[in-house]
Amino acid sequence: MRKIKLLLGIALVGIIITAYFNYPKLNLMSGFASKNMASSVYIADRDPVDIILNDNDMPLVNLSNCTVSEADESAKATVYGLMPRTAVYKEGVGAVLTNKEFSKHNFELIPNRFITKDSLPFPYGNNGVTDTILENVDYDKLEVAFSNAFKDTEQKTRTLLVVHKNQIIGERYIRGITKDTPILGWSMTKSILSTLYGILEYQGKIDMNYKPFTDEILTKNLKSNITLNNLLRMQSGLSWDENYFKISDVTRMLFLDSDMTLAQKNKEVIATPTEIWNYSSGTSNLLSGILRGQFKNHQAYLDFPYQSLFDKIGMNSALLETDLVGNYVLSSYGWATTRDWAKFGILYLNKGNWNGERIFSESWVDYVTRPTQNSDGTYGAHFWLNSEGKYPDISREVYSANGFLGQRIFIIPSKELVVVRTGLKEQTDNQFNTLLKEIIQSIR
Incomplete structure (x- = not known):
């Protein structure tokens, strides 16, 4: 006993x-x-x-x-x-x-939308899609790629859309999800954030060498040399723990903080800028806070993504969620339909030109796709790269917006392709390599 x-x-x-x-x-x-x-x-x-x-x-x-x-x-x-x-x-x-601070915050201000009616088909409008058959596409081979992406339920693919020469050549959705269903992009939102800075740069309102901490009173001024370029490339040298399976910097920020722009900002310096590469959602939300500071008032900040990007290219389903103090959570909380996520990819495929109107400069595409030091060729400026060949059967030129649980927008310039895959499970590099290879093989 x-x-x-x-x-x-x-x-x-x-x-x-x-x-x-x-x-x-x-x-x-x-x-x-x-x-x-x-x-x-x-x-x-x-x-x-x-x-x-x-x-x-x-x-x-x-x-x-x-x-x-x-x-x-x-x-x-x-x-x-x-x-x-x-x-x-x-x-x-x-x-x-x-949280306990919820009652203190004011949500009276919301973004204005700049939606205009149009009669154009996808992608330059929202009046359906063209049904032209492209002679250089082997639709039987493309069907094989789609079937393989959806046949294994363990892959948990929800939507798959392929655009070639600005035209949808393949599109599929699981039951319960349609072309009109907004999908959470998770960290694909980071690429939206990068684009907003590209737009400001094209408008001559900001420079990537801008040092956001210069005017602050800092201990030993260790942060004063950090530039926007360092932040967009995740090489600021600020400490950060991006671990979603424990209580970490990123989980505290997303699930406990009222102001998510401060989590990274308040971290200590552990290296000089460019010395290390460290993926950080906190950095993206710090950049959201810096972005907010570029506008004369909060309404202008709220309106900017819609006025200058989303509604300008017809991403009318797009929505950015905010934190409790009204900052856009540009690390994680961007929504759009699969077709509208594809429009974002098409904008990059067309190097910032949208049906004759320039949204950002051609050089911005070169900037975001230039490999970042110490990232082993996997990261540019809030975009992911194939420079080191993690997709061995695919051209090294391929770059993408990546999100949690396998959200992807792949841009393949030489094939004039944009591929959007959304789902509920992260895919391996080999699975994405196979998907892209099968799609590319359908283009003659």
């Missing part, structure tokens, strides 16, 4: 220790579940049951119990009744995770 009591005591101590170290994680689990639910229901008009069974069906997050309140357009989640988190939606700025 004494031995049994001892074993039970050890087990109890083990449970207490495990609970102590894992209890804070509940904040992230219920935070992710409620935020993802609120955004998916109220931005994408999705079925809550479908979100529970699919979008939130991932390790730890699936332990959450999530409910939706239509009355105040919110979602609430707990983990076995513990750590309740609530996300509230507001038209125009998406859903935010509430």
Whole structure:
């Protein structure tokens, strides 16, 4: 009996220790579940049951119990009744995770949209698509690529769209998702952020050598030499832990912070600019804060992405979510339909020219696709590269906007191709290599 009591005591101590170290994680689990639910229901008009069974069906997050309140357009989640988190939606700025500071913030301002009616087909308008058959496309081979992308349910591909010569040559969606369903791009949003800076540069309003910390009073002024170029290339030398499987810098920022632009800004310097490359969502949100400072007021900041990019190229479904103080979360929270994500890729394929109107300079494409020092040829300026050949059967020229769970916009200039894949599971480099190879083989 004494031995049994001892074993039970050890087990109890083990449970207490495990609970102590894992209890804070509940904040992230219920935070992710409620935020993802609120955004998916109220931005994408999705079925809550479908979100529970699919979008939130991932390790730890699936332990959450999530409910939706239509009355105040919110979602609430707990983990076995513990750590309740609530996300509230507001038209125009998406859903935010509430916290103790929530009541202090003002959400009266929302972006103005600049949508005009048009009669043009995709991509330069939203009046359907052309049904012309391109003679240099082997549609049977293309069908093989599509079938392979969707046949294995473990791949969890949701949408796949292929554009050749500015025309859709292939498009497929799983049940419950349509051409009109906005898809969360996750870190593809970082490439949107980069583009906004490219637009400002083309307009002559900012320079990539700008040093945003120069005017601040800093200890030993260690941050004063950091430039926009360093930040866009993730080589600022600021400390950051990008780990989504524990309580880290990135999870604290996304699920606990009111002002997400400060998380990276307040980090210590661990290297001189360009000395190291360190992927950081905090850097992207720091850049969002710096972007906000380029405008005379908050309304102008809110309007800029829509006026100068989204609505100008017909990405009318696009929506950027904000944090609790109104900063765009440009690390992670950009939404658009698959067709509209493709338009973004087409803009780059056409080197910043949109149906005769220049959005950013041709040289900006060269800039974002130039390999960043110490990234082993994988990263440019908030775009991912194939310079080191991680896709061995694909040209080294290929570059992409990448997001969590396998969201991708591939730009393949020599083939005049844009490929958009969205899903609920990250794909291996080999899987993406095969997909792109099969698509390219359909182009004669």
